[in-house]
Amino acid sequence: MDSVGQISKKSRMICVPIMGESVEQILNAMHQAKSLGADAVEIRLDCIDKLQFEPKRDLKLLIGNKPLPVVVVYRPIWEGGLYKGDEEARLQALFLAKDLGADYIELELKIASDFMKEYKLSQHSGSKIIVSCCVDNLRTLQEDPTHLVAKLQSSGADIIKFVLGAVNITDIAKVFDLYSHCQVPLIAYGTGERGLISQFLSFKYGGIFAYGSIEGNAIPGLPTVDSLRKVYKIENINANTQVFGLISKPVSHSKGPLLHNPTLRHMGYNGIYIPMFVDDLKDFFSVYSSADFLGFSVGIPYKEAVIDFCDEVHPLARSIGAVNTIIRRRNDGKLVGYNTDSEAAISAIEDALKAQGCTKGETLLHEKLFVLVGAGGAGRALAFGAKTKGARVVVFDIDFDRAKSLADAVSGKAFRFEDLVSFEPEKGAILSNATPLGMHPNMDRIPVPKESLKDYELVFDAVYTPRKTRLLKEAEAAGAIIVSGVEMFLRQAAAQFNLFTGLKAPEEFMRGIILEKF
Numbered sequence: 001m002d003s004v005g006q007i008s009k010k011s012r013m014i015c016v017p018i019m020g021e022s023v024e025q026i027l028n029a030m031h032q033a034k035s036l037g038a039d040a041v042e043i044r045l046d047c048i049d050k051l052q053f054e055p056k057r058d059l060k061l062l063i064g065n066k067p068l069p070v071v072v073v074y075r076p077i078w079e080g081g082l083y084k085g086d087e088e089a090r091l092q093a094l095f096l097a098k099d100l101g102a103d104y105i106e107l108e109l110k111i112a113s114d115f116m117k118e119y120k121l122s123q124h125s126g127s128k129i130i131v132s133c134c135v136d137n138l139r140t141l142q143e144d145p146t147h148l149v150a151k152l153q154s155s156g157a158d159i160i161k162f163v164l165g166a167v168n169i170t171d172i173a174k175v176f177d178l179y180s181h182c183q184v185p186l187i188a189y190g191t192g193e194r195g196l197i198s199q200f201l202s203f204k205y206g207g208i209f210a211y212g213s214i215e216g217n218a219i220p221g222l223p224t225v226d227s228l229r230k231v232y233k234i235e236n237i238n239a240n241t242q243v244f245g246l247i248s249k250p251v252s253h254s255k256g257p258l259l260h261n262p263t264l265r266h267m268g269y270n271g272i273y274i275p276m277f278v279d280d281l282k283d284f285f286s287v288y289s290s291a292d293f294l295g296f297s298v299g300i301p302y303k304e305a306v307i308d309f310c311d312e313v314h315p316l317a318r319s320i321g322a323v324n325t326i327i328r329r330r331n332d333g334k335l336v337g338y339n340t341d342s343e344a345a346i347s348a349i350e351d352a353l354k355a356q357g358c359t360k361g362e363t364l365l366h367e368k369l370f371v372l373v374g375a376g377g378a379g380r381a382l383a384f385g386a387k388t389k390g391a392r393v394v395v396f397d398i399d400f401d402r403a404k405s406l407a408d409a410v411s412g413k414a415f416r417f418e419d420l421v422s423f424e425p426e427k428g429a430i431l432s433n434a435t436p437l438g439m440h441p442n443m444d445r446i447p448v449p450k451e452s453l454k455d456y457e458l459v460f461d462a463v464y465t466p467r468k469t470r471l472l473k474e475a476e477a478a479g480a481i482i483v484s485g486v487e488m489f490l491r492q493a494a495a496q497f498n499l500f501t502g503l504k505a506p507e508e509f510m511r512g513i514i515l516e517k518f
């Protein structure tokens, strides 16, 4: 906001919605939001216990003691809120909030014009008026969202707000489109996990608010303020920021954003790396086809299926049958798929062998028995990598056919998962886990019986949360060299960074982040 109280499209704020049930809770949360780096808070009066709420007394307390600019919302049940009482009393409370000096009051589109007439409110006088509209599902909406935006604008609002229940991440592209149809400052976002990207990218498209929560998962679809400030640093985002993202389902477990975002900044690259909850690859690639979306990591369960959506696939990725990295080639916009998992895992294993004094030069895995558990995307990358280095590969998977087809592809042998218990590896064998067993939160799981671990020279676990899985702890106790999935994660991400940006990834910097944050 400038000195005459106009809101410029450039004034951008991180706002925390507060849904406390008592005035005391709200006051505490406002202070917490401030200490975490929020610029504004949104108080939901309809969440306060209605038996305790006394508008005059409580609004005085709340507005009189606000540590940050405050948006007052009193959401009625007919717009998805909790307020069920008398409409006149609700509107009077909002007017009172304005009188008491609330920085913003929010009015629902249905009542905004009448309210402003009745209370003789005009733009640019005292509190700013936000006029909002919440839509559950684009598919059942009777009109085009741009019409709604036009209606919101003609209400005379200082700021307009469009909130959408995001059913698919592709809905959010429609939300981004609204910015180009809007002459007044706009707040637009999608709710839920599929709407998350609308908060990260709000400032790219010209939004004036991005919402964050105080604690993780408190409000589905909201990142924490702390992460918006420290991981994503969204205050730096602008129209030219290039977008990289992880396509996955689920996606929230990934530590990719913790690693890629600081690295992009460290290299002075104007980019952001965000989690993208994708339900349907075809829809996703047809909607997010602009040059702004420059590269993607691919996670579970899409590493194999995504091949069909690449215009070109690197031969290694093609033979593995799994792509974990896609770039939109800058000169022709084509999607090119790569696999950075394979080299990452195999080089991590070889370096660990070298560090322990095994010196067979380039051919450390040559002729070694490579026992692989799990024949999914990660398993395929490991099997092909090991085979390329001359190892003899054996594959276990709960789906025997899957094990067999991978084993055949690398001239190896497949075994039934049940036989893992009695399998006796030769001395010096390498064990690799490429199943999710042992991953947070099921950290007590182990893919092989611990008694069998003594025979392995080295044990690798592709799981990277936790850093030292139960499998690795037991293997270490049995005397094996251990290699954590964190090492593979780091290396695949560094190779991805090279492909995404065309720059040489600062590996030592990235390693420092891993040591500090993982």
Ligand SMILES: O=C1C[C@@](O)(C(=O)O)C[C@@H](O)[C@@H]1O
Pocket (backbone or CB within 6 Å): 246, 248, 253, 254, 255, 256, 297, 298, 299, 300, 324, 325, 341, 492, 496
């Ligand atoms: O397997 C992984 C992990 C990952 O999916 C993630 O969760 O960040 C990112 C992928 O690039 C990588 O191949």
